[in-house]
Amino acid sequence: MRATVIHAPRDVRSETRPDAAVVEPTDAVVRVLAACVCGSDLWPYRGESPVREPRPIGHEHVGVVAEVGRDVRAVRPGQVVVSPFTYSCGHCAHCLAGVQTSCVVGGGVNGCQAELVRVPMADGTLVAVDGYDAASPPPDDVLRDLLACSDVMGTGWHAARAAGVREGSSVVVVGDGAVGLCGVLAAREQGAGRIVAMSRHADRQALARAFGATDVVEERGEAGEQAVLGLTDGVGADAVLECVGTGQAMSTAFAVARPGATVGFVGVPHGVEVPVRQMFGRNVGLAGGVASVRAYLPTLLPKVLDGALRPGAVFDTELPLEQAPEAYRRMDARESVKVLLRP
Amino acid sequence: MRATVIHAPRDVRSETRPDAAVVEPTDAVVRVLAACVCGSDLWPYRGESPVREPRPIGHEHVGVVAEVGRDVRAVRPGQVVVSPFTYSCGHCAHCLAGVQTSCVVGGGVNGCQAELVRVPMADGTLVAVDGYDAASPPPDDVLRDLLACSDVMGTGWHAARAAGVREGSSVVVVGDGAVGLCGVLAAREQGAGRIVAMSRHADRQALARAFGATDVVEERGEAGEQAVLGLTDGVGADAVLECVGTGQAMSTAFAVARPGATVGFVGVPHGVEVPVRQMFGRNVGLAGGVASVRAYLPTLLPKVLDGALRPGAVFDTELPLEQAPEAYRRMDARESVKVLLRP
Numbered sequence: 001m002r003a004t005v006i007h008a009p010r011d012v013r014s015e016t017r018p019d020a021a022v023v024e025p026t027d028a029v030v031r032v033l034a035a036c037v038c039g040s041d042l043w044p045y046r047g048e049s050p051v052r053e054p055r056p057i058g059h060e061h062v063g064v065v066a067e068v069g070r071d072v073r074a075v076r077p078g079q080v081v082v083s084p085f086t087y088s089c090g091h092c093a094h095c096l097a098g099v100q101t102s103c104v105v106g107g108g109v110n111g112c113q114a115e116l117v118r119v120p121m122a123d124g125t126l127v128a129v130d131g132y133d134a135a136s137p138p139p140d141d142v143l144r145d146l147l148a149c150s151d152v153m154g155t156g157w158h159a160a161r162a163a164g165v166r167e168g169s170s171v172v173v174v175g176d177g178a179v180g181l182c183g184v185l186a187a188r189e190q191g192a193g194r195i196v197a198m199s200r201h202a203d204r205q206a207l208a209r210a211f212g213a214t215d216v217v218e219e220r221g222e223a224g225e226q227a228v229l230g231l232t233d234g235v236g237a238d239a240v241l242e243c244v245g246t247g248q249a250m251s252t253a254f255a256v257a258r259p260g261a262t263v264g265f266v267g268v269p270h271g272v273e274v275p276v277r278q279m280f281g282r283n284v285g286l287a288g289g290v291a292s293v294r295a296y297l298p299t300l301l302p303k304v305l306d307g308a309l310r311p312g313a314v315f316d317t318e319l320p321l322e323q324a325p326e327a328y329r330r331m332d333a334r335e336s337v338k339v340l341l342r343p
Numbered sequence: 344m345r346a347t348v349i350h351a352p353r354d355v356r357s358e359t360r361p362d363a364a365v366v367e368p369t370d371a372v373v374r375v376l377a378a379c380v381c382g383s384d385l386w387p388y389r390g391e392s393p394v395r396e397p398r399p400i401g402h403e404h405v406g407v408v409a410e411v412g413r414d415v416r417a418v419r420p421g422q423v424v425v426s427p428f429t430y431s432c433g434h435c436a437h438c439l440a441g442v443q444t445s446c447v448v449g450g451g452v453n454g455c456q457a458e459l460v461r462v463p464m465a466d467g468t469l470v471a472v473d474g475y476d477a478a479s480p481p482p483d484d485v486l487r488d489l490l491a492c493s494d495v496m497g498t499g500w501h502a503a504r505a506a507g508v509r510e511g512s513s514v515v516v517v518g519d520g521a522v523g524l525c526g527v528l529a530a531r532e533q534g535a536g537r538i539v540a541m542s543r544h545a546d547r548q549a550l551a552r553a554f555g556a557t558d559v560v561e562e563r564g565e566a567g568e569q570a571v572l573g574l575t576d577g578v579g580a581d582a583v584l585e586c587v588g589t590g591q592a593m594s595t596a597f598a599v600a601r602p603g604a605t606v607g608f609v610g611v612p613h614g615v616e617v618p619v620r621q622m623f624g625r626n627v628g629l630a631g632g633v634a635s636v637r638a639y640l641p642t643l644l645p646k647v648l649d650g651a652l653r654p655g656a657v658f659d660t661e662l663p664l665e666q667a668p669e670a671y672r673r674m675d676a677r678e679s680v681k682v683l684l685r686p
Binding site: 097273276 | 436437440441442444445505576578601603605608611612615616617619620622624625627628629630635
């Protein structure tokens with residue numbers, strides 16, 4: 001099969017590898033319909049996390065089940081499935097509590113920027129998509145929406161849930177990457193009354209508005225914080241989604257949160273110091289983390305299928321799988337918000 | 344009137360001062376029935392916060408309204424009232440949202456270890472107690488319960504609320520001071536199924552059990568964390584109340600929280616570094632802060648009056664107001680959990 005392999009920082013290649021196969025009786029092998037490049041794939045690409053040896057890469061995909069191990073019950077060959085970016089057993093205490101990312105035997109799905117991918121613990125991981133199968137796969141627009149659910153839409157949804165977005169809430173979204181944009185969409189779908197997107201880029205601002213942002217703040221730092229406070233009568237927002245992970249983004253998130261609010265954070269923290277005295281004095285909470293996408297798929301997929309949720313617009317670029325190196329280059333250079341790869 | 348004045352670290356005196364009086368038309372003057380010494384009163388006493396000049400001290404009291412300014416509508420002379428430790432206007436955005444501690448014109452009640460105390464913004468601050476008045480004041484046991492509501496019970500309640508305690512939750516309470524003990528009581532009243540009190544002192548363990556603790560863990564640090572995990576099948580607790588404010592207490596709180604749980608913190612943070620990467624990876628949230636006791640009094644007082652909530656047992660020592668210096672000495676030496684002062 002053709003697969004994407006990272007050899008070293010800035011050295012991503014499309015290669016021929018042995019076909020993915022069932023190893024454990026609980027595995028499934030999925031024929032990938034579409035995969036994509038994640039912001040977190042850029043860490044090894046940029047040398048921010050180590051690449052000790054060449055390894056397959058990619059953790060977001062939608063596909064058709066090609067083969068299942070003998071113990072798999074929940075999915076069968078021919079079904080169209082969405083995979084979260086982590087696999088999970090489905091029956092440990094953490095899975096049952098909806099925190100599948102903490103599954104005691106789970107781990108990260110890997111190597112799906114390829115024609116085939118092995119998914120461990122298929123029963124606890126994959127979610128079948130009603131209405132489509134190998135013979136009648138989803139049309140392109142639905143495929144894009146489904147693919148977004150494998151990570152960024154679920155992550156944006158988690159940010160909004162963690163921040164406690166409610167009917168009528170005023171919401172600020174810090175970060176205009178694919179996750180932040182999906183956070184805007186999640187906030188809208190969860191009933192937010194006002195959504196302020198903090199974004200400096202015209203194309204992303206337009207997408208944020210299409211996703212439900214009622215206001216856009218271009219400034220960063222203190223000027224951005226003042227702008228948000230100005231929009232909220234000096235009170236601050238009911239809920240804040242932190243979708244970046246830098247110290248400045250977190251600082252802005254806390255500054256624009258009203259007393260009693262929660263910052264829902266899904267940006268992997270890099271150099272973040274949590275302002276605990278400020279949190280204490282103003283009763284601003286911090287919740288979130290790595291999104292348990294598996295827990296949200298049963299909510300998200302029906303919304304996608306009935307058209308209520310259309311996150312696929314975050315894919316502003318589509319390339320054949322063979323051009324994965326170009327996909328990484330474009331994402332790294334911020335020429336694309338998010339690139340879809342099609343085997 | 345007689346009043347307690349702090350002159351310098353370890354120099355607290357009972358003195359004669361001018362009677363408290365109505366200054367603003369929204370003020371009330373309350374004749375104190377009972378006041379008490381707070382853990383936070385020990386900061387200036389221990390020199391941990393500065394004492395720049397002699398000043399009256401005390402912020403927890405129950406009393407009878409003696410006089411009100413001309414704009415006060417919600418309380419009238421003769422009523423028995425509980426005062427939160429902060430005053431608040433009652434109608435700004437933060438008060439209306441139940442975060443009266445962030446009231447845009449509010450501040451700290453002060454100087455109530457005295458015969459009389461001036462309470463600003465009486466309408467937004469004081470809560471009248473049904474069934475009692477100047478002619479028939481509450482009996483001693485009820486008085487103690489009411490007094491606990493002016494701070495420690497409201498603060499323990501806040502910790503449990505912030506931690507998301509629900510029917511059947513497994514709860515860990517870190518800290519066995521008056522607030523931690525009230526946290527145990529709050530968790531029980533909010534429906535917790537199992538309550539682990541972390542306490543090394545036999546008398547406080549006994550009180551924790553009387554308040555509803557089902558288990559006591561004596562160890563601290565890693566040994567304590569392992570003990571709690573042992574009690575929860577290695578999963579961790581559904582909700583954790585951090586009622587100390589030190590780095591070690593916070594670290595323990597996060598270590599015993601299950602993935603997806605929230606640490607409710609009400610201990611004023613001193614030297615706390617929030618483990619943000621651990622929070623992210625395990626989806627453990629942090630919420631709480633200075634308790635908006637005013638928001639909880641309408642819930643707490645009926646429970647006290649019908650006997651469902653009896654937090655008064657945290658007062659293990661009672662002294663006449665004149666002996667305030669001895670009260671500070673006892674609290675500082677940890678000879679008393681909490682001292683009630685009676686004018």
